[in-house]
Amino acid sequence: MNDETPRRYVLTLTCPDRTGIVAAVGSFIADHGGLISQAAQHGDALHNRFYMRVEIQADTLTFYLDELRERFSPIARQFEMDWNIADSSIKKRMVVLVSKLDHCLNDLLHRWRNNDLHCEIPCVISNHNDLRSFVEWHGIPYFHVPVGPDNKEQAYAEVERLFREFSGDFIVLARYMQVLSDSMTERYRNRIINIHHSFLPAFVGGRPYHQAFERGVKMTGATSHYVTAELDAGPIIEQGVVNIDHSNSIEEMVRLGKDIEKNVLSRSVRLHLEDRVLIHRNKTVVFK
Incomplete structure (x- = not known):
């Protein structure tokens, strides 16, 4: 804009x-x-x-x-x-959570720098330090908040503290490979967007490409949705697919899937920014 x-x-x-x-x-x-x-x-x-x-x-x-x-x-x-x-002139403030994979984050930052996404990115939070230099090169503060079996409650409390400190409006999970607490997803209902690397409701949870490969699916895809306490079951914002067949290896499926993931996530973020997603119960109506 x-x-x-x-x-x-x-x-x-x-x-x-x-x-x-x-x-x-x-x-x-x-x-x-x-x-x-x-x-x-x-x-x-x-x-x-x-x-x-x-x-x-x-x-x-x-x-x-x-x-x-x-x-x-x-x-x-x-x-x-x-x-x-x-x-519409007031930019929403998007806090990004990411782990180690950078393809979705890279696409969001590229679109943000080119004014393709009308928003502010006040900070990026990660459970790893791998992407610090990349994020800070863009002039965005980067916070490392480790998450382990023994500190999840404290870690998510820190994530929420940073979200409030930077006056965030909504959160994007750009391949953030952790499951948020039920209390956090409830407090920020319809304000946390996730990208799941399968065409939901098929293949929820971890390693969906491996699940799809074992089932011999003929297409694979990605789904962007709002996060709820039930894993990968929140209101769907956007989806995308690509055709595959028996000749595609898991590695090829992952490569094809990454392109779909970043595009689906960016489209869903834009729809959210432009207030085009209306929700009733667990269903969305999206005016494109």
């Missing part, structure tokens, strides 16, 4: 589906002089659920974001909405 991009407010909402939601939202924006630059909606008939995302040009309104939220609240209550209005 460059400096010439018009400032936008992004309204996202989900609520029980009923007549009049779109009319109420549209009339509210029009009555306050707002200009809609983009809008998307989805009705889930099976679960009677409605989802909507609206971009409003901020300079067409005569008041600021806090007042916009206050004025919209009665409509939100009327329709029992889970909702948010975000200022």
Whole structure:
């Protein structure tokens, strides 16, 4: 996003589906002089659920974001909405957790430096020291927080302390090979994004490429999802696949998978940054 991009407010909402939601939202924006630059909606008939995302040009309104939220609240209550209005010009602060593999981290940092991801990266945290020089070359603070069987509680307390100290908005696990505590995943529900190197829900847990190889699968992939207490079972944001066959070795599957992993993770991060992911229970609606 460059400096010439018009400032936008992004309204996202989900609520029980009923007549009049779109009319109420549209009339509210029009009555306050707002200009809609983009809008998307989805009705889930099976679960009677409605989802909507609206971009409003901020300079067409005569008041600021806090007042916009206050004025919209009665409509939100009327329709029992889970909702948010975000200022697109404010960069979200993304704290990255990583272990030893660098392909996902490298891709995120490259896109960040080229303004392809509209965010700040205040720090990177790792349970190893291997990537310190690479991260610090980008001018980003790097923190080594070892994690072992005897110190997990203290280690994750330190990760959370750093997240708060650097005013993080959300966390990205860029091939962070540790399982976060249940309490941490609950506190930051829908704010921790993981990349899993398989096409979920197949092959959860460790060594998914080896599992896929043993099953003789004909495609392999990667899945980005929000982290929950249940391993690799959170709301899915984005997925990607590549075709393979019996001639591919495990090493070839890993190589092909790395390309998918980094691309899927970067796409999911962008979707999160742009408030395009709406969640109800364990399901996402993604407005691309």
